[in-house]
Amino acid sequence: MELEELEKNVKTLEDINEIENMHREFIFWLNNKQWDEMSDCFAEKAVTEMDIQGGLNGEEKNAKIFIEDFARDDRSNIRQLVTQPVINVEGDRAKGYWILYSFFLIPTPPQEAQAHEIVKWVQGRYDCEYVREDGNWKFSYLKCTSPWPKSEWPDNVPEPNFWI
């Protein structure tokens, strides 16, 4: 393998690592309600699309406005976890998808906040596009689908309500 090709391969692995780190930090900040830091993960013209049952209907929205709206609509009882990233990089752009678990929690007395009862949980998916902007990887597009995969329930089974 030529040195140049090797360098390209190493750069791709480093980029994947940086994108994964950025997206994980985004989730840490979401769970800790650090809205400014979350907003900084988006590129200037980034767009979000939330397809979330019972809440958000798949409309595209400017990412910075989405974060402002999300911060106002405080949902203290939700915790998100992400795993299984699949990221592909092409130069200064990348695409990726992740599995998402959203937990809807209530504190469990008498040990308030030490343990939380899992009232509901739902599996979802993030589909994202990333762009390198000023040397840092950012979201250019972020879509959240929850639940994922979507299920067809028999007529005699009420569709679960995953949103609180």
Place this chain on the structure above:
Amino acid sequence: MTLEELKKRVKVLQDIEEIKKMHRDYIFWLSEQNWDDMTECFAENAIIKIGVHGAQDDNDEAKGKKEINRIFKDVIGKRALEVKPKGGHILLQPVITVEGDRAKGHWDMNRFVYNPDAHGGPAPEMGPGRYDCEYIREGGKWKISNLKWIHPFPKPPGSSEGKS
């Protein structure tokens, strides 16, 4: 770019993967209460601060591999046998940076248990937490040199970190 520089960059990526594997093994052993194998993940002079579960006092730290092994066997292990909520741990979302033979990282680490004595009746519960760690290469292997578990994470307003 020279071959030497490329080798260095590949080494960093390999180190990140080794640290992740070691810390994941740590959690497998923690979940099965295999204290001896688990404490082999610590450096000789490692420090742990894991709040109410670990040290005698929230402000204490347990120092040194031998003391860490004792804390897990005689304090945490005993308590785990006595309490009714039982379950496991899940370790996700690593963000690791390496500088030579030292590294830093943070993870999302949650306990999932089934509590037969929950306030409103038997219920699944989640103990949300975060690891902040430092690592060191010792004897050619990556070990944990400093481990802090913050629980709950995030802290709800008005709660004390790590107190029951």
